Amino acid sequence: MKYFILTGLFLFTCFAEAAEAPQPVDVPNTLAERVKACTICHGEEDKASRDAYYPRIAGKLEGYLYNQLRHFRDGRRYYQPMAILLENMSDTYLREIAQYFAGLEIPYPPPESIVIPPAQAALAEKLVYSGDPEREVPACSACHGQDLMGTEPFVPGLLGLHSTYLAAQLGGWHSGGLIRGKIANCMADIAKQLTYEEINALAKWLAAQPASGEPANALPAEMAQRCANLALENGDSR
Template identity: 40%
Template structure:
């Protein structure tokens, strides 16, 4: 190789290194940048992605609930190829940072229904969600997920701001045990006691909630009644 060629190669190598350094410097080391893999599907700040079935709202969900789901995806207890792949390298500290970031985001409520339900369907959905169905041994959704349906710390998610498709799909998975959780497996019990019509009605009513529909109050949920004893999960020491 001639000296000119060697010099040219050195110049190109130095230029490439400089460009790489500039590129690294241009990417801010922030939590927002580090969760791009999440927000690319789940939407800006985790408010819900365009594929509402596959990418639900993360914003405002309890941090321990999000940590638990990362743990389930990492172990394969909860099935999703993309999530299983993404969670594999997560350390407990990193997973906690991600969970707390999304838990700290303000949630938004917008109708997430894909069709216009009848008044009868909406009335039945409201009844199931707020009162349950004692004839089938179905407790109200509000008795566990909170009177505001925004979730209860540490591990119970909010049901508002989620799409009809996502809510219904989760009930189907709970019924078939394709969505797993540590015991008590209370959602499987509830889902299997509900009729298919009630699953659809409850999901439709929940997906139609807007800000004006959400009851406001103490964000700590200190005024909520105790959870049913048969449906309390010990989440001490949650790690993915």
């Protein structure tokens, strides 16, 4: 009798555990499903918001995204989590990821609510639209487009990003070129000419602007030549 009671309890326990065990989930083998590893940091695909530490990648230019993915994988841009995530991915797969995010049409977040003193705003606007020829600092709009939404094929837009992120990126270029772009040290060469006051003014002003307009079609000839010359000086044609 005791044997049957113990056997019954054992079977009851097994059935109970089986009922409570998580059931297998049928996950579709699609690129949208696989890139969820990206959206853990960069935000859900349908989330129209900005993050202070991770940039928006939805709707960015395909050429820009593809180059940055390769730079992270190959060690030309330094962020260990990204390097680990991408280390075994082929160029073809990275291109597919870039195409996927470039094709997402998601509304941009509203401008960041920042109080900018008039003098600081004027300083930022001068740098954005006129630059500083005496220091050979070109206008931001010369490369990133008049609408600051980027330039085909690989110059990113500057709007829709958090002021903290913008300040960190400009500071990274300024302090030693830890970030490498498509054209060798082009942005580092420019950012090193800026003061920290100018970097902070630019970051705040850009974050406070609404994101609208379209990417420009191509770099102006003067800027394309300047960046090409920098690439030759550094022995880097990447």
